[in-house]
Amino acid sequence: MSIDDLTKSTGEWLRGDGPMSDVVVSSRIRLARNLAEHPFLSTADAGQRTEIYRCLSHAITSTSAGADDILVDLETADAIDRNLLVERHLISRQHAAGEGSRGVTISQSETRAVMINEEDHLRLQGLRSGLQLEVLWTEINEFDDALSKSLPFAFDRQLGYLTACPTNVGTGIRVSVMLHLPALRLTKEIERVARAAKDLHLAVRGTYGEGTEAVGDLYQVSNQTTLGKSEDAIINTFSETIIPNIVGYERTARETLAKHHESQLDDRIWRAYGVLSNARRISSGETQSLLSPIRMGIQMGRFKQFDLATLHELFLYTQPAHLQKMHGQTLDEEQRAVARADYIRKRLA
């Protein structure tokens, strides 16, 4: 299996059928690990970096769970492939744009991706559709245990796991949930929710993580504290309190829109469909913005012109790298705008 095979489906996290999937697009857990017997990447030279990459990629594919994983050498992969992995949320933008020996292993269903030589030696990531943090935690914990049998991780009895950035020290865990909050944005309550989240020491970020905008009303909510709280406690708070609360606010806002602004709501949904199915050139940003009310319309049972699977295909394949991958060539922005509109029209015809 290769990257080309990956693009034949949208991956498990875009199946859209997990718990609370009307609002929760996907859940993610990420662990940061470093090898005890190798220098941190900030001080490693090229040779040491290559050795870390070799050692870790071998260890991962040697586990029983990781035996069928795809290994992508990002140092030799071309830009389209690297950006395609970003668009699928399998690697970070930093990892795609980085330099030197580095890579990622990806499980067949894309529910697990392990970045090698990103900021830390290892970044283990579990990714699933809907709110599935417990399942993810079990899976990633088992994978972490399997790896730790052959790899001695940098660990301090008092501090816990040692990481390149002090904000990750301790459990090294980052729990992050991608939420679709169009109604909270329309009713302008999103700012209030973001402030409340901040008071709980949570980060509310855009679609592609830190420093990115919320394209298509997609927000990532994640923990900022990794020290002094157990993994179970962090996950439990997310699953039982934080996320259900925000989901409740969004659902209430949707009900309010449906009750008091029905024609405005439907107008927004159908205009988006009208533009998407007729445009002759369209940017990636506008596409994502227009897919947002349609996703809400599908989830609310107000829009039946196409289903969630089609929406997620459009969501993924209209992004620049996916679009170029489908065309098998590099396209400039102008060419992409036309190719994107063509693809959408054909898909919706």
Next chain:
Amino acid sequence: MSIDDLTKSTGEWLRGDGPMSDVVVSSRIRLARNLAEHPFLSTADAGQRTEIYRCLSHAITSTSAGADDILVDLETADAIDRNLLVERHLISRQHAAGEGSRGVTISQSETRAVMINEEDHLRLQGLRSGLQLEVLWTEINEFDDALSKSLPFAFDRQLGYLTACPTNVGTGIRVSVMLHLPALRLTKEIERVARAAKDLHLAVRGTYGEGTEAVGDLYQVSNQTTLGKSEDAIINTFSETIIPNIVGYERTARETLAKHHESQLDDRIWRAYGVLSNARRISSGETQSLLSPIRMGIQMGRFKQFDLATLHELFLYTQPAHLQKMHGQTLDEEQRAVARADYIRKRLA
């Protein structure tokens, strides 16, 4: 025949098949006349005003050409009917909003409308699709002659026809052509054309005359001088020089768009169609703006989803008074927005 019958068709001027109809929507000639033996309206009392109305409406419907005309008493007509006549360009906004004894006679095909007691005692108007000024002039001149046999018009050997406003004195003629200039607006050349027109002592106005905006890229070009030039000379300059020149500029601009900005052009046309055929609420202004690129698309042979007749129906029947007339009741702005979108979707389904 009544106003209700009128609304069953769009009228001759929206047939869209006259000469140069790719750019020229309609041509209009208007004559201003006043009765010699009655005071001008600025000084007439209510009784005199009523007497003028009675005398003129009788005279018009007594001519052989006007025998089948509809006479609408605007003093007793309701607001929807009065505004409907404005939307069909059969009376002015001032006439609809005026007070006292006043009315209009309208020929079956709507190619002739005579306003009684607007600014002058009589405003004879001929209206036809495309560039048909010579035909209009022959028709309106004959009608003027027929009327003048029974009605002594206020006329001065030196000044010509006397009118309420000095800008109309002389021939009392106003020649006005409604042009659809979307490409000149898109290429931003419209300002240059407007300045050139002004240098030729022409007025360039919005869709509904003086002080109105150019909704849907529709501009009215008309003469400002009525004194010192014969009717034939004025009409000849319009038909042979002024209008063909502007039409030429617009056609060139359309060719430029098609040649150098093909996908932008088609994108504009198809997005407009996408929104119109999917919106759940839409204003009259937005509707007219969206119909503009579609009209251009139809005329350029780039858009075949529906024809010009359908476009003109949408153009006319989505306006507030027509919409309310169809619904048989008064609708507020909010209700109209929804009713308009419903009508458009059904018409395009």
